[in-house]
């Protein structure tokens with residue numbers, strides 16, 4: 001933590017007798033930072049304000065404040081089988097339909113709560129109580145048809161624009177080859193308006209990194225445990241994910257277990273950071289499991305859930321008094337953490353299966369609260385009245401006018417996404433393996449097809465080499481394209497839901513990066529092999545070979561991209577892709593001459609990129625030249641055997657490449673059209689996918 005300068009704040013008393021840290025530079029109540037709990041519970045580490053917060057304070061008027069009210073909210077998603085949910089409260093949706101196995105599961109039942117600005121709210125409850133579901137509902141990520149009840153923003157029924165909501169999930173999806181700083185910078189830059197300069201964004205990034213203790217690892221790669229790539233620790237990943245959301249100061253911040261995997265001091269400091277942020281006017285709700293007592297005391301508001309029902313919803317400081325008034329609840333034993341005790345109490349209630357706590361709350365929540373927490377409730381009401389007087393909240397209509405659809409312009413989104421894709425590619429283990437594989441292919445191909453003599457005896461060898469070059473690289477390009485996109489899909493889904501960028505800039509960045517990066521090594525292989533194998537020795541024909549070869553592989557790449565969006569299941573896509581590609585190659589004209597192909601299958605060859613690619617390369621190699629006679633007996637199975645010297649055109653005509661298909665440029669045009677079709681199809685599917 002950056003130490004707070006001694007003269008930067010004073011300790012005052014507010015009307016509750018709480019210590020309030022107030023910035024000397026600004027008398028606005030916005031800037032009050034309640035540190036009483038922090039000071040009393042963790043004297044050794046009194047939280048200090050870094051310039052990140054000072055910077056935020058200066059702009060705090062620009063943070064639209066949000067008061068979110070959830071009234072009688074229920075969440076009943078459809079589950080695909082009844083068996084798995086027999087224990088649940090289920091209701092058959094339409095038992096006469098084909099989908100008569102579909103049932104609705106009541107995940108959340110009649111939840112009434114609120115998230116207020118200037119407050120840090122905790123959502124607690126045992127595993128499976130519905131905390132993550134509630135986060136998804138508030139973030140607007142579930143099907144609205146599955147949600148009943150009312151959601152109000154600043155008094156009006158409706159939803160907050162997604163740009164004003166920051167969400168940190170339990171499973172952070174971070175790109176492994178980006179550094180800590182690059183990850184936070186990307187989030188900051190794409191989510192801040194164009195009017196904020198790059199220098200200002202960089203300052204914000206530095207400040208939030210300082211605040212969350214990430215400066216010393218700012219140049220470290222994130223890494224990935226899945227691909228066994230060393231990187232930052234789990235706790236550091238969590239802090240990076242938090243920083244990427246915090247850096248743009250969202251009005252509403254939702255965090256799903258942000259402290260899991262952190263040591264208790266780091267967890268305390270993180271929650272304290274959130275508390276400080278809340279004091280600037282942000283509304284923050286935090287799913288938390290079993291925080292230690294000093295962390296628990298940082299929370300203003302507590303929502304306690306048990307199996308989808310409310311057990312307590314009120315000031316965190318009143319929870320103990322309230323629970324102890326309920327018969328059957330054992331009072332907090334000495335030397336026991338309050339959060340531990342609350343969780344033990346809730347779990348014991350769940351095990352009894354009588355739902356005493358939920359029923360008790362349902363009978364008369366407000367009255368029970370007022371009885372046991374009278375003085376605190378009164379003070380709280382007064383505080384809220386003062387807050388609402390001081391800050392005129394924007395209406396929901398005004399809030400919807402504030403953010404643009406996307407903060408960054410189209411070109412900025414495209415540029416940032418392209419840069420991120422390039423960075424993710426650098427040093428990827430996959431790329432290194434691909435480089436080794438290319439080297440192996442060059443060696444292997446040179447061994448079998450070294451400097452082929454230009455004679456009729458080598459016509460078949462030339463044909464087979466051209467086809468081998470396509471099939472060897474084409475298949476791995478399709479498979480590689482699918483595996484890479486499947487990894488990116490979850491991140492795309494999450495970032496799209498946050499309205500960070502549009503589909504078109506993502507698509508263009510992805511397609512252009514793939515069409516260069518993924519094809520680069522295979523193209524090198526083609527270029528080297530052209531000369532080592534002794535293909536047509538002319539620079540013009542060489543350039544035409546490069547164009548045809550590139551376009552065919554690039555078309556294969558686009559087909560892989562299309563398939564990976566069409567089939568969202570990775571395993572199925574990976575199983576289906578190789579035979580599909582192989583099929584397109586088989587009907588490409590080498591194994592079965594196009595002239596001999598059965599009419600029932602021949603039409604498919606018109607949509608095979610391999611057909612146009614192979615035809616273009618073959619025509620380029622043999623068109624308009626005479627192939628000299630071999631000294632030995634001519635032994636070719638295709639072409640006009642016996643004719644010597646042999647006209648090159650007869651080689652491709654003998655496999656059925658004739659008429660307009662015998663034109664190099666026609667085949668190039670068709671490969672281009674096919675690629676565009678795959679790309680437009682991929683884009684359409686991507687837009688429709690969620």
Ligand SMILES: Nc1ncnc2c1ncn2[C@@H]1O[C@H](COP(=O)(O)OP(=O)(O)OP(=O)(O)O)[C@@H](O)[C@H]1O
Nearest residue numbers: 077078079105107126127128129130131132133134
């Ligand atoms: N779409 C869904 N269909 C069926 N059941 C669901 C669905 N979403 C959540 N559930 C169930 O609802 C319950 C609550 O899930 P949720 O993930 O919200 O709990 P949680 O309190 O966040 O749990 P944890 O602390 O373990 O993350 C779980 O039993 C879960 O299996």
